[in-house]
Amino acid sequence: MPQCGITLEKRGLVETSQHPIAPATGRLGVLFVGLGAVASTVIAGVELIKRGLAEPVGSLAQMGTIRLGKRTEDRAPLIPDFVPLADLDQLVFGAWDPISDTAYEAAIRCGVLDRYTHIEPIAAALKEIEPMPAVFDQQYVRRLSGTNVKPGAGKRELAEALRDDIRNFKAANDCDRMVVILCASTEVFIEPGPAHQSLEAFEAALDANDEAVPPSMLYAYAALKEGVAFINGAPSLTTDVPAMTELAHTAGVPLSGKDFKTGQTLVKTVLAPMLKARMLGLAGWYSTNILGNRDGEVLDDPDSFRTKEKAKLGVLEHILQPSLYPELYGDFHHKVRINYYPPRGDNKEGWDNIDIFGWLGYPMQIKVNFLCRDSILAAPLVLDLVLFTDLAQRAGLTGTQEWLSLYFKSPQHAPDSYPEHDLFIQQTKLKNTLRWLMGEEQITHLEMENED
Amino acid sequence: MPQCGITLEKRGLVETSQHPIAPATGRLGVLFVGLGAVASTVIAGVELIKRGLAEPVGSLAQMGTIRLGKRTEDRAPLIPDFVPLADLDQLVFGAWDPISDTAYEAAIRCGVLDRYTHIEPIAAALKEIEPMPAVFDQQYVRRLSGTNVKPGAGKRELAEALRDDIRNFKAANDCDRMVVILCASTEVFIEPGPAHQSLEAFEAALDANDEAVPPSMLYAYAALKEGVAFINGAPSLTTDVPAMTELAHTAGVPLSGKDFKTGQTLVKTVLAPMLKARMLGLAGWYSTNILGNRDGEVLDDPDSFRTKEKAKLGVLEHILQPSLYPELYGDFHHKVRINYYPPRGDNKEGWDNIDIFGWLGYPMQIKVNFLCRDSILAAPLVLDLVLFTDLAQRAGLTGTQEWLSLYFKSPQHAPDSYPEHDLFIQQTKLKNTLRWLMGEEQITHLEMENED
Amino acid sequence: MPQCGITLEKRGLVETSQHPIAPATGRLGVLFVGLGAVASTVIAGVELIKRGLAEPVGSLAQMGTIRLGKRTEDRAPLIPDFVPLADLDQLVFGAWDPISDTAYEAAIRCGVLDRYTHIEPIAAALKEIEPMPAVFDQQYVRRLSGTNVKPGAGKRELAEALRDDIRNFKAANDCDRMVVILCASTEVFIEPGPAHQSLEAFEAALDANDEAVPPSMLYAYAALKEGVAFINGAPSLTTDVPAMTELAHTAGVPLSGKDFKTGQTLVKTVLAPMLKARMLGLAGWYSTNILGNRDGEVLDDPDSFRTKEKAKLGVLEHILQPSLYPELYGDFHHKVRINYYPPRGDNKEGWDNIDIFGWLGYPMQIKVNFLCRDSILAAPLVLDLVLFTDLAQRAGLTGTQEWLSLYFKSPQHAPDSYPEHDLFIQQTKLKNTLRWLMGEEQITHLEMENED
């Protein structure tokens, strides 16, 4: 990556690391696509944490440690002490949303946070964040509507308006670097087509107002064109196409996605590796979900659900490798159901029934009931992705960031490879990448020091 | 390990491996301490598998694969094709039990296997296996009694009788090598004491009929003295004392234990690493178990339960590292309950309630209900441990086998180290050990091939 | 019911009862529509029970008691000792099915019963029961097909063929009385229409081969025309139309339905009354079901599912009376999902999540996981319905039998009334009806004997 090398040198390298990383100086602008439950929970959390009123629980980038060297060396620094990350004080938030609620109003409306303890004490900071008018089109998200919407039907024109927003935000807030992160509702299912195969085809589609270009792609395009890293937290197609990875490489910025791995899939990517570690067969896996927030409402539309279902179904097949284990995993029934169920609000609930078989084929069952909170699980992922993406940006890592697979339900991967879904391989990947960046040796867990 | 090298050379080394491993020629004798549900399920299974009537589901040593080289090389041989293991046809089974039922009678009585499909077709083979009189003492296992018991109250005398049994079995069955594996009921809790601190102290205790020496230790002692590897599948103290590791090293044989990791703890050692991978806090973990077999009946005795509880409770603390993460794991409530509940029979059931907290401290819950079968889960572990222990024996690996931690609730470890409970680290350890034995490179999951 | 009185006198009345009931002499023919899992389980069970090889667990008519008189009288005879029911020895079984398997083959194929214990010992009896060719039309049950089907497309002609079957069976088996019970797959949803409003309209539709007349109605029509009681165990429309109740009254025979109340709905009709008894509000009830038998396969067709869904959804509204309790039950979300999931086989599983609210509106949750066996739950209901319907027949109770509501998911009811779903009111209804039939006083549970 010689083109990055030059940029890095200009910024002044972090001397102690093997791999050159620019220091995290100045302000880091964070723009949310969608100022709903997730974004408002992230923003409120960061404000509370900065004031010492809460802990960044769930954030590896804030609370994680990393073991270095041999087991007996007893070295395990905090990750933020090991790699040069931006401080929370350096973050500046902005957002787009078709609904004009401020972060304060959104936080109250979404019902995720306790008003007395976690909203009112930082009300002033939250009220300052007013969403910019969004690019929104009901054709792609049918169950929503909004008034805080950019005028103009031309997709090229809308993309340029988003680029202006990014430039203006950066200047107005005196940001050194920016990250755009999509936390918006799931769009209807779009089959990857010719318009997505190259940057050139994509830009032609943009000019032609092609319906293969949903709003989310306009955000991604705008960010990358501005040299700003982009993260896709939704299951929408958005960045999962050659045109976008091409643009990311051209622009020299990192890209990652898609779909935050929060509740049921998080558990799935842990239990499936367990089955495989023990060679327990799988006869069926029935997953049902009930959730009552805006996300659930959107997914009640079969076309949006189809997008989500695709993201959720691939997981088992990639982990279990039926081609290697036909007797164990060659014929399992995997069903995923999502139900919009208003009594739950933002508290998502999953119920998994897993039919396994063991020795001589005898059946057994595992049932998992996960009573979780959607935005509470997503918020620290957003923070980590923002901080690690900014690190990647400063370390000159461009294009798809496979080492951030840990955070995604459907991780983007190199074209000649496959997505890594196993949470523990994802974790090893992330930590060994950090070690590699800082010139530390890889961990293998072989403990044969005393043997030879 | 020069002393092993000589032995290995004598037997003729496996040429293709980096590490010298004697070939798996001749018969491998397997002696079970306890011919109950687990042992009869193992034996029946092996007989069925040999006849093509069932699959060795759950056995990594039979069905597992191992990835070699780079992700793109696409090399993943079956483990039994990669390392030189004994074939099932080479196994010869024997057992001790205080109840004189044959393997056939035990299989019927325990109700684990379907009589029509999995017992009658191999009845003849099962009927041949009659247990040798056991060393049994109700002081250590209060809820059981038996008549097929060795006479003589002297512990030294009993140990010698067991050594005779081993020698006789080996000769009578023309075995090349032997493994003894303990699949017996949990003994009452015994605090490690002076009698366990060295081989010398232990042998003195043996001569003195010290009550610090329970029957299970007599089996372990007898095996090791005969140069036979010993595996402890129960939570009893047995081999978890310096005297036994000393003896294993002196005798040049592998040793491993303790307590097969089957149901609830298996799941625990997967979900706890998930929490840590995601920096989700833990407020409490309540585990309850209902089981109705002989194991459950024995654990209904508070003193036997105490032994089991100790084995089960340590798991979380070691995985979660409260000293590294005081805000997340410094103050969780961990309760483990086991209930003898006859309606379940051999079908053990666990219910776990896990109280976690995320971003800003918000609480969430995971509940896991595992409807499992005790012996069905344990049987393939027994087979793997026998085959891998025999491999270790032929590879000259003596003393504690940390790389077999995957199979134990309370893995034995090097004195200067700690037990590894995380299932995925255990798996990496096992597989990287196999790679190391065969001269293949370690896997790190860093995918930065294209980067530098 | 003067017309019945005459019939009864002819047969010789049971003297000791207030209400005239003909004695249960001679053989009672039982014809199943559908010789699948349910029917074969009933038949096998009766054969085993007759031989003393099993207990009629689940059958109120066989094992139930009934309290008579005051609490202090301590009178609680067995129901079969209290009312004159047919003996199991008097039952003769026959069936129609589009698949030509005998009851023996069906029992093996369905996998409900243990072959060694519950099929082979009565193999001869089961092999004797060969199904008569069925009236079958894939237009109404899309996921099935069969070859043991009556020729002839004319609906009138097919109905007559069924009447012949009934007459022939009765003569060939020397039956005194007959009952026909539908245990067949769910038909696609049919809206009640003009063809169902009167017997005349129905017979015209029959002649016109109207598609408003599905096969199940031909069976019901044939039975009633032959003066034989008919029971509808499926959720299909079948007998839930004025034409059929008219015919039942004209023919002077009892009629009941529909849809056996087995798993999830059984529990629902107990927990909903609990909520009401305690004035606990309901915010939502999410019910999901996984099942893998023929029933599940048929319900995978959305049109068949719609029929089932209707039967399942009404339950809560009738029990909770939202019009009386608008604040508590005026706005709950009730979702019912059924998933065809082959790993389960005949073992149906339900998971219910119930969101309730209490004092001041605080939310709570109840979750019920029912691991049940479809045919095992249905079989005793079939036996009870056959025996009680025969009793009704002999007691001259014609038309809809509301007192048998206990057995149905969607109980048929008087036109001016509503279905009774509350299991405990249903039970009271059944028992007080038996008391009334036998001239015993009603039970009210008022215990104010000592007060006035």
Place this chain on the structure above:
Amino acid sequence: MPQCGITLEKRGLVETSQHPIAPATGRLGVLFVGLGAVASTVIAGVELIKRGLAEPVGSLAQMGTIRLGKRTEDRAPLIPDFVPLADLDQLVFGAWDPISDTAYEAAIRCGVLDRYTHIEPIAAALKEIEPMPAVFDQQYVRRLSGTNVKPGAGKRELAEALRDDIRNFKAANDCDRMVVILCASTEVFIEPGPAHQSLEAFEAALDANDEAVPPSMLYAYAALKEGVAFINGAPSLTTDVPAMTELAHTAGVPLSGKDFKTGQTLVKTVLAPMLKARMLGLAGWYSTNILGNRDGEVLDDPDSFRTKEKAKLGVLEHILQPSLYPELYGDFHHKVRINYYPPRGDNKEGWDNIDIFGWLGYPMQIKVNFLCRDSILAAPLVLDLVLFTDLAQRAGLTGTQEWLSLYFKSPQHAPDSYPEHDLFIQQTKLKNTLRWLMGEEQITHLEMENED
């Protein structure tokens, strides 16, 4: 009850009812023994409801209806419109507690209610309620301690002090009538002994400071001696002895208990009747509970737990009648476990595993997970019991009130009878008693109007 008749006439009878009931004029004093989570939740709730800020969800006496006459009459008035109950405006609250927190402080400390919505708006009213010094003795409740305690070790002296409190409260608050209700922690298990067999023996024990007299009995004695109705909401022995029923009859006041039926037992008394209604056998019922409030802490003491366990275990046996159904209910394993588990706070959670068997003995399982809130479930029971007990008082019903069994885990009953645990019989009993009081006919659910 001639002695009551006279009293009633003096007060002026409610003319329209068959049974004479004095009108609910004036103020009704309610004294809580224990001003903890339950009492503060009741008081706060009543204050909120009076102001229209919340609904009395869970209260039959406030929100219930009662069906009158035939099904077709469509008469179902609200219970408070049907029977003459005190209005919420007429209630005046007081309490004793060994901790001197006001109701406001207790409500905040217990964490049951949302501070912003349900505490602050009525802070003034809650702050006014300061507990009187309690009779407290750590010998009976080991895990608690308190400073707001009455001096004086003499039990007679303490009882007299409580009587003074009652008289003073009544006078100070100008109450027409009073009710005392025990909502205190469970005392250690006390075997009923000679001291409890008659009023005379009890008073002698009082004078002798006999340890058979725990504090809770002093409260009951004081209330009854003052002619004030007493309700026992705890599982402690308290009123379940002949001495107390004798005193209640002598004093002419109603008495009821014991142990509010809230979470797991509520569900149990509904599912057990379901099994019996369907003649499904029971092999085992395993109930475990986790709770983290003061109640849980107290029950962590084995002696207090024993008291609770007794109250919980009897339920199944009484409902299932093993003597009538030996094959179905003659041999089930019933285990009840309670675990103090602080992460839960006041949110109690039950997990029940129910092993049932059906047709031919085939096993099935029902699992119930109840995530409930202890005080939210208990509060409306307290309100109902207060209002119905006051009604009983005015209707001249003295001694044990079996018709209030609906509210208790261990309902007090007539000496020659047995406790009624079935929730639906309890409900019928309560409603038919109300009908009887008001001269309405009993409901039997026989619908044979059209038959004869």
